[in-house]
Amino acid sequence: MTVAVPALVTPQAPRRLLSFDSTWLLWIAIIAVLLFLVVSPFVYLVITSFTAERTGEFTFANYAAAYGRARYIDALVNSLKLGAAAAALAGLFAVPLAWAVARTDMPGRGLTRMLVLATFITPPYTGAVAWILLAGPNAGWLNRFYVLLTGAEAGPLNIYSFPGLALVIALYSFPYIFIFTTAALELVSSEMEDAANILGAGAWRTMRRVTLPLALPAILGGLIICFLEAIALFGSPAMIAIPARFNVVTTQLFQFFGNPVRVEVAAAYAMPLLGVTILLILIQRLMTRRKGFVALTGKGGERRPIQLGPWRWAMFGYAMFVAALAVFLPYLFLIQAAFAKAWGRGFGLENLSLRNFHFVLFEHGTAAKSVINSFLYAGVSATAVVILTLGVAYIVTRRLVPFGGVLGFLCIAPFVIPGIVLAIGFYAAYAPPPLALYGTALILILAFTTRFLPIGYVNASAALRSLNPEMEEAVRVLGGSRLTALRRVVAPLLKRSLLGAWLLIFIPATRELSAAIFLYGPNTKVASVMIFDMSEEGNFEYLSALALILQVLTLPLLWIGQKALGKDFMLRRDAT
C-alpha cells in the first residue's frame, strides 16, 4: 500500500500555533459584534441617564425627575410587592407539582409535565387576556357562573386588582420553579431517603428533613427567577394594572416612553430594576453553586417513586386544579372568544363564527403581517445567536485565544438585563443618528439577538463540552485542517443540540413583547405588540383569534424539538 502524502512543511515556513492573523482577526471581529450588541446599549443606557435632553450636558436632573414624585416611588414599591407575591404564589403551584412528578407515584405525571409545558409556551399576555375573560368584573365568566349558581348581585372576582395581577403572573411563571425543582429532586437518590427511613424517620419527616432541604437551593433559585420575571414583565401589568389604576416599574417606564419620549428619564428610572436583577442573579448563582449540596452535583443512585397511597389522587386533583387555572379554563374561553361573534354571548351555535380568523388573517391592515414579522425577526435572531454563540463557545472551550473568557462573559451578561431595560439601552444607543435605527426591522432583530445570547451560549458551550476534543484531534492528525474538523465532525455531531438551541430561542422570540414595545415602528409591528394593541382597543375576539394562531403555529416547532431532543427539551434546567 502506498499513499500520496501532502508535503511536509519545511522549517523555512514554520506556522505559529496561534496563527496571529486569522485567529486574532476572528477574535477582534467577535469582540466588535459583542461590543455593539451588549456593551454599547448598556453604556448608552447609563450615559443617557446622566444627560440633559436638549443640551447633552451632564446632569442629575433625570434622576430628580424619575424619583421626584410619590407615585413614581409607589410604582417601584408596587413592583417589589408584585414580584414577591407572584413568586410566593408560583412556589405554591410549582413545588408540590414538581415533587409529585419527580418523586411520587401520582397518576398522570406525564400529563402534568405536558400541561406545565403548555403553560410554559403560553405568553403571559395571552394568559392575562384569558383571565380578563374569566375574571373581569361583572362580565367575566367565573363571575357570571357565580351569579348563576348563587343568585348574588355580582361576582366576587376582579382581575383588575393587585391580587389578580399577581395570580396571572404566577400562573405563567411557575414553570421556572417547576423546572428547577424537578431537576434538583431528580438528583436526590432514594438511598438518601432510605437512610433516613432506616434511622426511624417516617415519610413526612424524611421529606421535611432530607428531600426538601436538598432541593431548597434550587427552589429558592426558581423563586428568584420568578420574582425577576414578574418585575420585568410588561404585557400583563399593562393590561391589568393600568385599568386597575396602579402602576409598576414597567408600566411607568412605558409612560415615560409615551409622547413625548423622555428616554433620559426612562433610563434613570430603569436603574433600580437593573440593580435588583443583577443583585438577585448573583445571589441565585451563589446559592445554587454552594458546595455541601452534594446531591446536586454527584451521581444519583436508584430512584424509586414514593408511594402516596390514597393521597395520590388528592395530589392529582391539585395538579389538575393548577392546570385548570393555567391551561384548561384560559384556553377554553380563548377558543370560545376566538370563534364567537361576541364573546359575552356564550357557547350557543348561533354565536359561532370564523369571522374573527378571517378578519385577522385577511382584512386587518397589519395583523397578518405582524405574525410574519414575528417569525421572520425571531428566525433571523435565533440563527444569528446560534452562529455567534457557537463561535464564541468554540473559541472559549478550545482555548484558541487568551482571555477567551471575556467573550463568554459578554454572551452571558444580557441575562441580567431585563428586556424592557435592554430596549431603552438600544433606543438610547441606536435610535439617534448616525444609525437612526428606530422603527427598523434591524433594531428589533439586534435587540432580540442580544436578549437571547445567554440561552444560545449556555446551550452551545454545553454541547461543545460534551464533545471530546479528541474527535477533532483525530481529524487533524490524519491531515485534516481545523476547518475540515468543524465541517466534517463538529457540525454533524452538534446538529441536534444546535437545532434545540435554535428552537429555545426562536419560540420565546416569537412572543417577545417587553423589548419590542419600545422599538417597533409602523412597518415592523410584531404579533405580541399587535395583541397588546387589540387588548387596549377591547377587541377580545380578534385578539383571541390572533393569540390562538400564534400558539398553533408554535406546535409544529415544539413537535420537531421533541422529536429531535426528547419530550422534555423545553423543561430542562439548562434550557432556562
Next chain:
Amino acid sequence: MSKLVLKNIARRYGAVEAVADFSLELGQGEFVSLLGPSGCGKTTTLRMIAGFAPPSAGSIEMDGRHISSPSSVVPPEKRRMSMIFQSYAIWPNMTVAENVGFGLQVRRLGRAEIDRKVDAILDIVQMRGLKGRYPAELSGGQQQRVALARAIVVEPEVLLLDEPLSNLDANLREEMRFEIRRLHDEFKITTVYVTHDQSEAMVTSDRIVVMNKGRIEQVDAPHKLYARPRSRFVAGFIGRTNFLEGQRQGSDVRFDGFAVAAARLEAANGAGALLYSLRPQAIGLSAREGSGDRLTIEAEIAARSYLGEYWDYQVRPLSAGKALRVSTGPAAVFEVGSRAWLDINPGDMVRIE
C-alpha cells in the same frame, strides 16, 4: 538515521513542569513505549510529538527536519503522523468504512483506491464484515480495531498511541496487546506508545522509557529494565521487588539479617547506605542448606499466599527484622512458621541509586 529525535524538550503549564529535559531518539521502525504513573508527563510528551502542544523548551525533529520548537510548530495535520486516542475518537456520524477512509480522502486518493485500501486494512483487523456499521453499533474491542485501522491505513511516518487499551476489559486488553505488536511487525511503522500498564509496554515494545514526575528514569529494552533497574522508582514500578539497604563494614556489606562480601556485589563502594533491588523470583527457597558459592541464609516462613501460578512467601532471615518476598513455583510448599533456607546469587542484586 534516526526517525524521530526529541532534544531536551520541556513543557510547562504555569508553574508546573509537566515534562522536563526529555531527550530520546527513535530509529526507523522502532516501537517505543512511554511508561509511568498517571501525571508523569507521558501523554504531554506524546501530544508534543503530535504537534498539539508546543514545547516550552527543546526541539523535535523528524527525518532530520525541525517540526517543533518553542517558536515554531508544524501543525498536526502537516506531520503525516497518525494517532490512536484514549477515547478512540471514532466519529459517530460516520460508518466504519467512512472513518477508516477519512485520512485517505484528505490525501485526495481516488474513490476506487480508497475502497481497495479500506477493504484491505479491514481484512487485516478482521472488521470487513462490519464496514457499513455505525460506531454506536460496535463493541469496545471493535471500536478499538476501527481506530487501529484508521490510523494505519494512511501509512503514517509515525504512529502515536495514547493509552489505547485502558477502556477495554482485561481479556480483550491482553488480546489487543498482541494484535498491536502483530500489526507493528507487519507494517514496521515507527511507533510511540503511551501506557501506565507495564505488561502492555513489555509485550509491545522494543524499548521502554520509564517516566516519573516529568523526567526520564530509564530507557531500556524490557528484559533489561526488569533485570537491571537503575533507580528505586523503576525497580518498584516494573514488577515487584525487595529493596535491601546495606552498610559497608570492612570488606563486607552488612544487610538486615545477612552479610555479603563487597567484592561479589555490584558497585559496593562508597560510604553510607547502599541500596539494592532483588526480585522475588531471583531468590530460591529450599528445605536444606545449600552449598557452593551462592549465599544461603536460614530463615523462617512468616506468611504466604497461593496465587495459582506461584507461591508468594514472606520469609524472614532468623536475625532480621524485615521479611523478604520470595516467589516460588506452585510445587514448593512450606508451612508458615517452618524453617527454610534462602538461596541468593549476589550477582542478581542490582545496585540502584
